[in-house]
Amino acid sequence: MKKIFGYILLWILAMAASLVIVWVVPGTHPHDLAAMVNKKMMLESMAQPRIIFVGGSSQLTLKSPLIGKELNRHVANMSLWGGLGTKEHLEEIAPLLREGDAVVITMEYAAAIDAGFVKYIHNNDESKKCFFLMSPCRHAADYLAEGRYYELFSIVHDLAQMKVKSYIRNLVLLNFRQMFDVGFPNYRGEFNANGDRLHPYVSIRPIVDTNSTFNDPDWKNHAFINDFTVYAKGRGAKVFFYFSHFPEAYYKKNERHIRAYYDLMKEKLNCVILNRPEDFVYPLEYFADTVYHLNDRGEGIRSREMIRMLREAL
Secondary structure, three states, X not given: OHHHHHHHHXXXXXXXXXXXXXXXXXXXXXXXXXXXXXXXXXXXXXXXXXXXXXXOHHHOOOOHHHHHHHHOOEEEEOOOOHHHOHHHHHHHHHHHOOOOOEEEEOOOHHHHHOHHHHXXXXXXXXXXXXXXXXXXXXHHHHHHHOOOHHHHHHHHHHHHHHHHHHHHHHHHOOOHHHOOOOEOOOHHHHEOOOOOEOOOOOOOOOOEOOOOOOOOOOHHHOOHHHHHHHHHHHOOOEEEEXXXXXXXXXXXXXXXXXXXXXXXXXXXXXXXXXXXXXXHEEOHHHEOOEOOOEOHHHHHHHHHHHHHHHHHHO
């Protein structure tokens, strides 16, 4: 019996050692959200003055090089997916703020006023793994302090498994040059130096994400922006907010809730609001595959308008 327990203990120690080795050795994670690791590295190394965009996939096709050129600033597009959660997203970039930064926040309407999706945002496991990858020491300390030991182990185990899959893939493809990259595999082939998506969204009809059930806004889902604004001001940075683009037909269908959202934010938000919702309402022909993804034509119009608004605000 002692031998059996000894073997079990040896096996557990071997597994723990393997997990630690896999975690410590650099490697990529084959998951779209791992791109946030690369984006954080981009932001850390970017010179000032900076404009930092924070939002979902609706901002991924921004023409950041043009925005930077026109406004004479370096642009970091930290956006990736609306399901990440804006509050947690801002918490990740907060320690990286510097004097003179301008942070531009947007929330896709589903992430702001769809109660079901808002609940999903703060409970989905994929977001937790993404943010853990961005700041593993901070999040591990939080899990330990809260006694969430199994959840911590589960996240570390899942992320380690992802990395092992990436190693195996690189070995099979003889792709040794990228074996010890970090973040998202082939990040440089998918995103430019500003964090924009390199390839435009593919047009699909009918477009998706048209059946969201919008609700009247709840301020508790947005109050964190004021907290972040106070923090940013203390570090010499400015915060701006704008209402996302939306197709005309779906805006009209949901106008009552969107108008209530605008009125609430106008009343309570302490940062500068750059626009009204109707300013970014476009014909369906400007959209690609969803109500939040612009095609290249639509993005050209949105980005030029963004330049105009920011030039006035800055």
